[in-house]
Amino acid sequence: MMDLVFSTAITFVGQATSITTFDSYALSVVVKIAFALGLFFVVPLIGGYLEHKVMGRMQARRGPVEAGPFGTLQLVADGIKFIQKEDVIPRAADKWVFAAAPGVALVPGMLIFLVLPIGPGVFALDLELGLFYALAISSVSVLGIMMGGWASANKFALLGGLRAGGQLIAYELPLILAAIAVAVQAGTLSLVGIVEAQATFTLPGTTINVWYLFPQFLGFAIFFLAAMAELSRPPFDMPIADSELVFGYMTEYTGIKFAMYLLTEYGGMIVMSALMVVLYLGGWQLLPGVPLPGCEGTGGLFDCDPMGTLLGVVITIGKIMALVFLMVWARVAYPRLREDQLQRFAWLALIPLALLNLALVGVAKVVF
């Protein structure tokens, strides 16, 4: 019995070599965890800074300027401020659930960083079921949000939590359907494997290498919209809807717990962007068909020297930030939708389209 479990477990781990793997098992574990945590705490800060600045400039402001050079340390300063704040728990709140909720939301966000490949060999784990793992874990976050909404003993928080639940269920479907289409085309669930498949994918009958963005643009659009809704980013931020619900499920939260929710949101933004980069934008490939300098292996994307590795990381982060910029842009440009519009859009437009997309990809996969 145990043998079966182990042998099954072993097959979950992919073959691609990671720079975080060492001969010593203990060292590997430490490095992998440190790597994932580092990613989780640094990249969202970059994304948050980008959001502050871009939003500021789009609103004829400057954004942060005082903390650190050009205000780059603003989010760090905010974090310190949050830690100093009083941690208030409402008397009527369900104490344990209330306290655990931000953690339940935050930890899955951290765990996803374990499988995100952000460069050639730069990832903690390459799971055979990477995509499945990422999507499954990301849906756990909603639990934390609903727990927070319920435990706050506040009608606004409860409404926010319910809205979040409804919204996440509605948008989980198109998100997953769009991702499945990519997995079908790539023939693998491993995130590294998908990057590899994209690097070798050519338009049928030609030798032109393209990213999955091209054949699956519809899927990309669905994934992008659904991801924004999943993250409750404006214009899909009904669970927070500060003009109707005070601050939704976060209404009663203060200090570090509030910061954890915010970090979950920013971390989620990076995770979703990174998934889109991997699924549709060719991972760390600069342009379709262009191998990274200093790299060999499939499509010139693997077995890289340090220079190529670094370049790969920079390219991935750059693509992630470009997607974050798109999300911020949409946030500034559009007002919030109404809750019923949001639900209608998901069930009547996105899900049928996602199913259509999946069917088309399946047929195409068989035909070509």
Add this chain to the structure above:
Amino acid sequence: MATTSPPGVGLAKGLAVTIKHLFRYPSTQMYPKQRPDLPPRTRGVIALMDENCTVCMLCARECPDWCIYIDSHKETVPPAKEGGRARTRNVLDRFAIDFSLCMYCGICVEVCPFDALWWSPEFEYAEFQIDDLLHEKERLREWMDTVPPPPMLEEGAVPPAEAADAIAKKEKELEAEAAKQAEVTAPPAEAAAAPAEAKPRTADVKVEGAGEIDQETYDRLIAEGKSERIARSKAKSAWVRKQKEKLAAEQEAATAEERGGDEAAAAKPKAAEVHVEAGEIDQETYDQLIAEGKSERMARAKAKAAYVRKQRAKLAADAEAGAEDGGSEAGGGAPEASTPAEPADADEPKPKPADVHVEGAGEIDQETYDQLIAEGKSERIARSKAKAAWVRKQKQKLIDEGGDA
């Protein structure tokens, strides 16, 4: 659905607007590092000119927040004449505005009938203790130094009553003269009939009958291809305008002579209007005050006031020089840009004249007194007027000294 454009166009437009703003220069003013660019009539703080206040309590009663506190007592003033009735007078003991309650509606400034409350653009008086936002009389008086001079009248605005009266008076004289001349030279025409009724506020020269036009303007308009009718009517009004300017210039010169002495000197500087830009200060004064150990804020405020004073003195001097030129030009018949220096609010108390308390001592201007008595005025009237004259002279003296300093 009221939308007429194809779906998605609105979404694209929204994105276009925001991306355009991304590349625009942000409109942020980097305040603590860079002085904000405030318009001169900004509502920063309320200043009190306490010697103007008669304790009428209007401001305190109208204030929607009830944040003006006034205390006063009555003083009996001995009768001016032997056997007269003793009078009572309100003396202001306390005047305070609680800026932690004030909502800057400006009602108190509007309602004060004696110009005792003014807006100042100063705004940096934040405090660590909320009690310190209660500004007492002395503090409110200090703000007075930062009040900008009143704005210049708009071009073509109805002139203030004093100026209008003076113009009307001169006009009558001129018309009487013209009538006399007309009688001598020409058969009595419309021109002679006009003067009788002429009594409007502005220098209004009746020209309809005679139909004089400004040839220059007429030619120009015709050259520009305007119709004969339009050119004629515009030239007609141009002529009237020029006539008015001429009259006003003459009037100005005449009143200056008439008044002579203090009053003329007092009237002149008023015409020159100075708009203080944020942060323009008189460096000399500033340095001096800092050296004296005054706070940075106070020094800046006073230096600003000094700057205004100097600017005004300078402009007044310029205006005087200009008025002379204007006079000769007007004689030549082509008064162009020399807008008559407005006597404007000549007699209105300026925000800044050095306050001189004279009630107690009861000093009078002997010269004025003698003159009025000689004119057969009553003793009481002569005394009060002489008193006022003394105050005026004192103030003028102080202002002159201040300007020199």
